[in-house]
Amino acid sequence: MxxxxxxxxxxxxxxxxxxxxxxxxxxxxxxxxxxxxxxxxxxxxxxxxxxxxxxxxxxxxxxxxxxxxxxxxxxxxxxxxxxxxxxxxxxxxxxxxxxxxxxxxxxxxxxxxxxxxxxxxxxxxxxxxxxYPYYFQPQTGRMLSLLQGGEVGEVRSVHAGFGFTLGNPQANIRMQADLGGGALLDAGSYPLSLIRLVMG
CATH class of the missing domain: 3.40.50.720 (NAD(P)-binding Rossmann-like Domain)
Known part of the structure; x- marks a missing residue:
């Protein structure tokens, strides 16, 4: 049994x-x-x-x-x-x-x-x-599967952008350079992360 x-x-x-x-x-x-x-x-x-x-x-x-x-x-x-x-x-x-x-x-x-x-x-x-929540989302796994499986072809170039409007930029922590703010570190880190993932 x-x-x-x-x-x-x-x-x-x-x-x-x-x-x-x-x-x-x-x-x-x-x-x-x-x-x-x-x-x-x-x-x-x-x-x-x-x-x-x-x-x-x-x-x-x-x-x-x-x-x-x-x-x-x-x-x-x-x-x-x-x-x-x-x-x-x-x-x-x-x-x-x-x-x-x-x-x-x-x-x-x-x-x-x-x-x-x-x-x-x-x-x-x-x-x-x-x-980065997108690391664990299903579309990211599918994208990597397509890229690594050769269905898309060789990646030679990537163009990525991400942005949004700040209602009160003077008071927003994202714009305070002494606290590590700025567009590149805040919004720009998303496309840079994705580019590194895609390009391996």
Whole structure:
């Protein structure tokens, strides 16, 4: 008689959000339906901001410092929506705390920062991933299949563009150069990422 073996799904990965940026609200909304992941904590440099964000988004715990979230044993992964200029510092600190890192794009503001981030992740045995959702969407897999299978032919040139209108550019963090803003790092990182993927 064959034994009936039941397999259960692994427990959801527990995510902590490092910062209360607008994109973190969208991230929380989009993660909520997934059985594979659960947002368990959020941190801000201001405890009241963290508490308000947690209450509005239905997150169980909040921390009044980034360091406190990194020390939280209930957090497996840190989602990093901080200004671009802070990505390297906090991704490295998260890796040193043994947390996997999902970092908003652009991963870093320069090559040296990116190398330091990946070195820290490798040293501490954690995953560091830049948050491009299109990597995991079905059309991307199909596109790569067409390209790699030779159905399209040899790719010799790629032209890509991506943009949107900013309502109040003077006050928008995307336009603050000292925080790693600017069109290339913000919107331009999408087509550059796609070009690198397509060209191998």
């Amino acid at each position: 064959k034994k009936n073996t039941r397999f259960s799904a692994p427990p959801p990965i527990r995510i902590g959000i490092l910062g209360c940026a607008n994109i973190a609200r969208q991230f929380t909304r989009d993660v909520a339906p997934s059985p594979a992941a659960r947002i368990v904590a959020v941190a801000s440099r201001n405890a009241e901001t963290a508490a308000a964000f947690a209450a509005a988004q239905g997150i169980g715990r909040h921390h009044g410092s980034y360091e406190a979230l990194l020390a939280d044993p209930e957090v497996d992964v840190v989602y990093l929506p901080l200004p671009n200029s802070l990505h390297a510092e906090w991704a490295i600190k998260a890796a040193e705390a043994g947390k996997h890192v999902l970092c908003e794009k652009p991963l870093a503001t320069g090559l040296a920062q990116a190398r330091a981030m990946f070195d820290a992740a490798q040293r501490h045995g954690v995953l560091l991933l830049e948050a």
